[in-house]
Amino acid sequence: MGRLTNNRLKSVFKKYSKEERRLVSSIKMIVGTKPFNLKPYQIAVQHTSVAKSVKKGFKESNERLEYLGDAVLGLVVAEYLFKKFPFKDEGFLTELRSRIVSRDSLNHVARTIGIPQIVRFDKKRKTPNSHKSLYGNALEALVGAVYVDKGFNTSRKFIVQKLLKPHYDLEEIINTTKNYKSKLIEWTQKNSKTPNFEHIQTIDKGHFKEFIIQIQIDDEPIAKGHGLSKKKAEQDAAREACTILEIE
Amino acid sequence: MGRLTNNRLKSVFKKYSKEERRLVSSIKMIVGTKPFNLKPYQIAVQHTSVAKSVKKGFKESNERLEYLGDAVLGLVVAEYLFKKFPFKDEGFLTELRSRIVSRDSLNHVARTIGIPQIVRFDKKRKTPNSHKSLYGNALEALVGAVYVDKGFNTSRKFIVQKLLKPHYDLEEIINTTKNYKSKLIEWTQKNSKTPNFEHIQTIDKGHFKEFIIQIQIDDEPIAKGHGLSKKKAEQDAAREACTILEIE
CATH class of the missing domain: 1.10.1520.10 (Ribonuclease III domain)
Incomplete structure (x- = not known):
């Protein structure tokens, strides 16, 4: 062969x-x-x-x-x-x-x-x-x-x-690998903006729950994220926000 | 075997x-x-x-x-x-x-x-x-x-x-497969909003050019897209906008 x-x-x-x-x-x-x-x-x-x-x-x-x-x-x-x-x-x-x-x-x-x-x-x-x-x-x-x-x-x-x-x-x-939440917060500090992570919904799925987090920057809704813990949902939302705001 | x-x-x-x-x-x-x-x-x-x-x-x-x-x-x-x-x-x-x-x-x-x-x-x-x-x-x-x-x-x-x-x-x-631009326009009509596709930049790359298109909805910048033609850049920007606005 x-x-x-x-x-x-x-x-x-x-x-x-x-x-x-x-x-x-x-x-x-x-x-x-x-x-x-x-x-x-x-x-x-x-x-x-x-x-x-x-x-x-x-x-x-x-x-x-x-x-x-x-x-x-x-x-x-x-x-x-x-x-x-x-x-x-x-x-x-x-x-x-x-x-x-x-x-x-x-x-x-x-x-x-x-x-x-x-x-x-x-x-x-x-x-x-x-x-x-x-x-x-x-x-x-x-x-x-x-x-x-x-x-x-x-x-x-x-x-x-x-x-x-x-x-x-x-x-x-x-x-x-920095986490997205700290990346986003760094960015808002540098740009004199105020971020807000708001827990807007919990979806009950029996033995576990899904959390929905919304990020607002200077009171404007930027992104939503979901996850099996609030921390994960925050990361998910922050990742989305980093993409939208083109934060590297 | x-x-x-x-x-x-x-x-x-x-x-x-x-x-x-x-x-x-x-x-x-x-x-x-x-x-x-x-x-x-x-x-x-x-x-x-x-x-x-x-x-x-x-x-x-x-x-x-x-x-x-x-x-x-x-x-x-x-x-x-x-x-x-x-x-x-x-x-x-x-x-x-x-x-x-x-x-x-x-x-x-x-x-x-x-x-x-x-x-x-x-x-x-x-x-x-x-x-x-x-x-x-x-x-x-x-x-x-x-x-x-x-x-x-x-x-x-x-x-x-x-x-x-x-x-x-x-x-x-x-x-x-509907194109993203028409999806977005449909959505804006349904929601009484005004979309605007603006050609904001052309990058000269020798034998070809890259176009950058920005979409604004009610004067708010929503998404950018790029492509080798204006049409492709519009599609790219519209796809991005559909994702951000969660338009299915």
């Missing part, structure tokens, strides 16, 4: 142009395995700004692969945390996952593993920061390409071995 | 109680294959209201499996649509996926395939609608259980063959 695959690779390899061979080497470095089919990787490293129209109104950019790669990353990280933290609840896991796959984290990892060297985009009239998420998006698209080319298990291996383990310090992420 | 598995199943099967055998049959009906390990399925059908504490502050309810199953569903549906619509952009795919995995859809499918018959929850003092999403959540947890028990390929087969193909009419979903 191994031999057959190698032969197949070699026979394909010969047909590659110099530029393609360079991409194959980069993929091998970044992903850990050589492509079977180079096509999805070529699309993954192609930003919308250089994508060609293949059909009326449809450009072959990396955005579809980014959509797919985002879902692959989501599952692999979800499973990794699920197994690593058998006694943590889904709120903890969800929050940790969202920090791992955040734009900032992905951009950082993408730069570290060499995505900038393989992404093609239109450099004309471009300021260095005009595409903050370009590299992180391309990394998601690359994950999508690995999935299309080699399936779920190879994608999982790539994500866990080449991205998660070497580039994330989970303990540090957990320790530095 | 098949024989070994059958023997393994039989030897395990003998140890099951009557109640467990009933669950095994139901899983076989719903998922299409018998469990190797019944444990994750038992957790999946156990709502928080009947979950036991296995550790201080930690209940073995189905919420962790729901978190995992949500990610499995997300990837399987993402891939299914990715392959089915090779010339549709990621905006279309994302929107269609979110309709497929929405609370309403999942609750409906869960009821149809018999999830209410296997979920265990506390029925005391419960009104019929007090747990609108209980069945959809349990379905996600069941997907998580299949994933834990049998891995990705079996989960995908279950989702595609037993959920997606028989219970979703994609054409109908596509045709009835």
Whole structure:
């Protein structure tokens, strides 16, 4: 099986142009395995700004692969945390996952593993920061390409071995995760506003209760949250408020 | 291989109680294959209201499996649509996926395939609608259980063959997807409010431009959106506004 695959690779390899061979080497470095089919990787490293129209109104950019790669990353990280933290609840896991796959984290990892060297985009009239998420998006698209080319298990291996383990310090992420309530309160202090967490409803569900909390800022209702404790409902409402107010 | 598995199943099967055998049959009906390990399925059908504490502050309810199953569903549906619509952009795919995995859809499918018959929850003092999403959540947890028990390929087969193909009419979903802008406008008319879509910024990115649209309702800024066309930016802003205003 191994031999057959190698032969197949070699026979394909010969047909590659110099530029393609360079991409194959980069993929091998970044992903850990050589492509079977180079096509999805070529699309993954192609930003919308250089994508060609293949059909009326449809450009072959990396955005579809980014959509797919985002879902692959989501599952692999979800499973990794699920197994690593058998006694943590889904709120903890969800929050940790969202920090791992955040734009900032992905951009950082993408730069570290060499995505900038393989992404093609239109450099004309471009300021260095005009595409903050370009590299992180391309990394998601690359994950999508690995999935299309080699399936779920190879994608999982790539994500866990080449991205998660070497580039994330989970303990540090957990320790530095500020809670949303304190983030929101900090923000209101900085902006001389007054936050108010009001418990507006309790829904009785038999053996347990669900609490609804509403946040007002300077008497204006901003967000609602719910949870099985008041504390959880406050966090939920504060998270919503942080999103709405674009508090990082 | 098949024989070994059958023997393994039989030897395990003998140890099951009557109640467990009933669950095994139901899983076989719903998922299409018998469990190797019944444990994750038992957790999946156990709502928080009947979950036991296995550790201080930690209940073995189905919420962790729901978190995992949500990610499995997300990837399987993402891939299914990715392959089915090779010339549709990621905006279309994302929107269609979110309709497929929405609370309403999942609750409906869960009821149809018999999830209410296997979920265990506390029925005391419960009104019929007090747990609108209980069945959809349990379905996600069941997907998580299949994933834990049998891995990705079996989960995908279950989702595609037993959920997606028989219970979703994609054409109908596509045709009835109202756009967010018209949803928002309908809502403002019903509530005697005035919406205003304002194009507040254009970001020049070389060969293409990104548009930023802000929605005000009765002169109050509600949401912003961005996109590669004004129309897309409006949709993006309107989607955000619908979320904030809780417009279904």
